[in-house]
Amino acid sequence: MSNSSDWWYDEAAGPMVRPYAMVSGRTRPKPAGEDLTLTTQVRALRTTTDQAALSVEHLEIIKLCRKPLSVAEVAAYLHAPLVVVKVLLSDLIQRGDVITSGPATTVAPVDMNLLQKVLDGVRAI
Amino acid sequence: MVSVQSDRPGSGQGKEELLVPSSVKIVVAGGFGVGKTTMVGAVSEITPLRTEELLTEAGEEIDDLYGVEGKTTTTVALDFGRITINPELVLYLFGTPGQDRFWFLWDELAIGSIGAVVLVDTRRLDAGFGAIDFFERRGIPFVVAVNCFQGSHSYTAEEMRVALDVSESVPLLLCDARDRESCKKVLVSVIEHAMNRLDVMA
Numbered sequence: 001m002s003n004s005s006d007w008w009y010d011e012a013a014g015p016m017v018r019p020y021a022m023v024s025g026r027t028r029p030k031p032a033g034e035d036l037t038l039t040t041q042v043r044a045l046r047t048t049t050d051q052a053a054l055s056v057e058h059l060e061i062i063k064l065c066r067k068p069l070s071v072a073e074v075a076a077y078l079h080a081p082l083v084v085v086k087v088l089l090s091d092l093i094q095r096g097d098v099i100t101s102g103p104a105t106t107v108a109p110v111d112m113n114l115l116q117k118v119l120d121g122v123r124a125i
Numbered sequence: 126m127v128s129v130q131s132d133r134p135g136s137g138q139g140k141e142e143l144l145v146p147s148s149v150k151i152v153v154a155g156g157f158g159v160g161k162t163t164m165v166g167a168v169s170e171i172t173p174l175r176t177e178e179l180l181t182e183a184g185e186e187i188d189d190l191y192g193v194e195g196k197t198t199t200t201v202a203l204d205f206g207r208i209t210i211n212p213e214l215v216l217y218l219f220g221t222p223g224q225d226r227f228w229f230l231w232d233e234l235a236i237g238s239i240g241a242v243v244l245v246d247t248r249r250l251d252a253g254f255g256a257i258d259f260f261e262r263r264g265i266p267f268v269v270a271v272n273c274f275q276g277s278h279s280y281t282a283e284e285m286r287v288a289l290d291v292s293e294s295v296p297l298l299l300c301d302a303r304d305r306e307s308c309k310k311v312l313v314s315v316i317e318h319a320m321n322r323l324d325v326m327a
Contacts, residue, residue, distance in 0.1 A: 038176075038203075038233070039148040039217050068146050070217060072205055076174035081200065083179050101145045110323060114214075118149055118239065119316045121210030122309060125168065 022057050022080065023087040033090025036071050038082070041101035042089060043068040049095055057088055058097075065098055150217040151315055152234050154259070155244035156252025157223030160272045160302035162204045164244060165218045167308040169206025173220075176203050178230065201227050203234075218312075221256075231259060240266035240315040244302065247271060247280055250288055257291065266319040268296040270311045 020027065029036065044065040051059065057078065064077055075085040092098045153161045166173045177200045204220040219234050235241065241260050245253035253269070260267040271285050280288075286297050296314045301307045
């Protein structure tokens with residue numbers, strides 16, 4: 001910080017709490033969360049696990065995911081970057097607090113029935 | 126972290142099986158300011174949401190202290206919407222980041238998608254070429270939708286096809302990104318195009 005013109009103010013300085021502070025500096029999800037993509041669906045289970053070990057953000061995710069939501073939606077509602085949300089989710093998956101829609105499909109849908117359902121659904125909106 | 130406030134999912138619900146739906150996605154691509162988010166918003170059941178991907182320059186495992194000396198992270202905003210097809214299936218519509226330097230993120234968005242809409246603006250045709258190339262090279266089914274802003278209705282679909290050098294095998298339609306019915310037609314054409322291609326391959 002030698003040059004005072006390098007200081008950032010307001011929005012340029014970023015959020016008051018740096019994003020990675022929410023996840024103790026971790027930038028990679030645990031293995032349980034490695035397959036999470038933008039559209040992976042997450043749903044909270046009614047668990048009896050000890051919640052004392054969870055952060056406010058973890059608890060917020062559990063609350064949001066009482067109805068299934070995608071990783072992208074969780075990130076948007078939580079106002080947190082995707083990578084941070086993936087780390088938080090990986091904690092919850094490992095603990096068994098949330099379940100996901102299974103391994104993400106990395107190939108395009110090739111199921112005619114599925115596409116027909118999507119087509120009917122879009123036409124119906 | 127700017128995000129549009131939207132109806133948050135409610136918490137109260139009756140006893141039901143813990144079903145986790147599957148999801149599919151369609152990508153809405155195109156140049157900056159062409160109307161991607163407008164199109165997503167026209168058909169989405171929620172106000173388009175914004176999520177941010179944080180890109181760390183070096184991709185280190187741990188944030189190191191040098192980070193405070195110079196800004197090493199960039200955020201890329203992704204706007205998206207949702208259409209619940211049924212309790213077991215949700216369709217997401219993702220707008221691609223407009224800036225060219227985020228091309229690499231398009232891959233993540235495009236992988237596993239049903240297909241894509243390349244939205245073009247008649248006033249800036251060149252902004253559509255990159256997107257068309259992208260999906261052509263990857264063999265991802267796409268349609269070209271020409272967003273007819275007011276005062277730019279003077280072209281026909283055929284003129285646009287020639288100007289954009291889009292082959293006959295790619296559906297091209299004129300649309301109004303603000304209009305729900307018009308955007309529905311565009312989505313229908315993407316899905317039908319994907320189904321036709323599947324049919325040909327089978």
